[in-house]
Amino acid sequence: MEIRGEDVLLPVSAVSAFPRPHWLQGRVFGSEYEPTYRSHNLRVAYEDACKIVAREQERAGLHILCDGAQYYEWEAPGFQLEPIFHYIPEMLGGITNYGPPGDGVKYQPFYKGRVTGKVEWVRPIFEGVVYALQNATDRPFKVAFLGPAQQSVILADEHYGDGVALAKDIARALNKEMRFLQDMGLEAVQLIDVLPPYTTDMWQIECQQILWEGIHMIKFWHVCYGSVDGQRDVFDDHAASMMPLFKESPADVIHLEFTNKNFSELETFRDFPADKVLGVGVVDAKNTMVESPDQIAARIKQALNVVPADRLLVSPDCGLGYFSRTTAFAKLRNMGQAAEIVRKGL
Structure with missing residues (x-):
């Protein structure tokens, strides 16, 4: 895989989330018409947390860091999905917050944003994230976000009457955000998606094409099987049905969970x-047991029986935000050591 103009064999990267330090709590960034930060104290605490996250990923030997999603309120048990679902909609024009409850038992505690007008980009969404990470590390890093197709199905549409049209306008709005971040110097972005295991309609790829038009960063697509407090949403195997989506996607790297399955x-x-590069989850993000480097190395070698080393990215199954900091770091550290073991043997 090429990173900053150099070929890297078996590059290592985390997915997105990393546990927050205990002293960083609550929402960091303001919503649509608020200041970027809720307070200066929160800004200092958040930027310090980003430095810790970056340092621990560097120590673990990661080649492309993740933002760690330190602006998410991981410390609220049972409500961790709240910021994942609402952070982006609360920054976009045309969406009014605090609509009806979510669908199904799992999502009823979380309200739906109400789409009451044309969805538009009105302000930077991840500017503070990029700025904080640029001041925390010299290594390339990615910013992860829930994608337009996924966002469209968790909103209460009172304006479009057409879910695909809504998704495409979300993609247009986020394309402006991607261009803004690219101009800031961001080198990689990651789309997070739970939708493809449920539907393989090609309009999802049309949304990606809109989202990433004119974007030259490394583009990751993380297809998530669900991971809230160790609970998976998808238990069946859907990779074969999703393969047509993977082939048409403009993503450079497509990542899925493998170890827990x-x-x-x-x-x-x-x-x-x-x-395309296949991101293979070789560390279980739903099990607190820390795998040894040899165990992880065996999983990497198993993946190499199917995908060659120059098209394989080593990664956890999913984000590590629900673990303790010591467990999350130990999993990343052992994963980095395992990749080095395998790399030396090639």
Whole structure:
């Protein structure tokens, strides 16, 4: 995989979330018409947390860091999905907050944003994230966000009457954000998606094409099977049905969970598109047991039976935001050591 103009064999990267220090609590950034930061004290605390997250990923040997989602309120048990669902909609024009409850038992505690007008980009969304990480590390890093297709199905549409039209306008709004971040010097972005296991309609790829038009950063697509307090949403194997989406996606790297699913879908990826890098989850993000470097190395070697080393990215299954900091770091550290073991043997 090429990173900053150099080929890196078996690059290592985390997915997105990392546990927050205990002294950083509550919402960091303001919403649509608020100041960027809720307070100067929160800004200092948040930027200090980003330095810790960056340093621990550097120590673990990661090549592309993640933002750690330190602006999310991971410390509120049972409500961790709240900021994931609402952070972006609360920054966009055309969406009024505090609509009806979410669908189903799992999502009823979280309100839906109400789409009451044309969705538009009105202010930077991740400017503070990029600024904080640029001052925390010299390594490339990615900013992760819930994608337009996924956002469209968790909103209460009172304006469009057409879910695809809504998704495409969200994509247009986020494209402006991507261009803004690219101009800031951001080198990678990551789309987070739970939708493809449920539907493989190609309008999702049309949204990606709108989202990433004119974007030259490294583009990751994390297809998530769900990971809230160790609970998965998707138990069946869907990789084969999603493969047409993977082949048409403009993403450079497509990442999925493998370890928690016991690599049941690995053989399907013999049909993975040759122009893309496969991100393989080799650390379980739903189990607090820390795997040894040798255990993780064996998983990497298992993946190498299907995808060559020059098209394989080493990663956890999902984000590590629900773990303790010591457990999350130990998993990343051992993963970095495992990749080095395998790299030396190639």
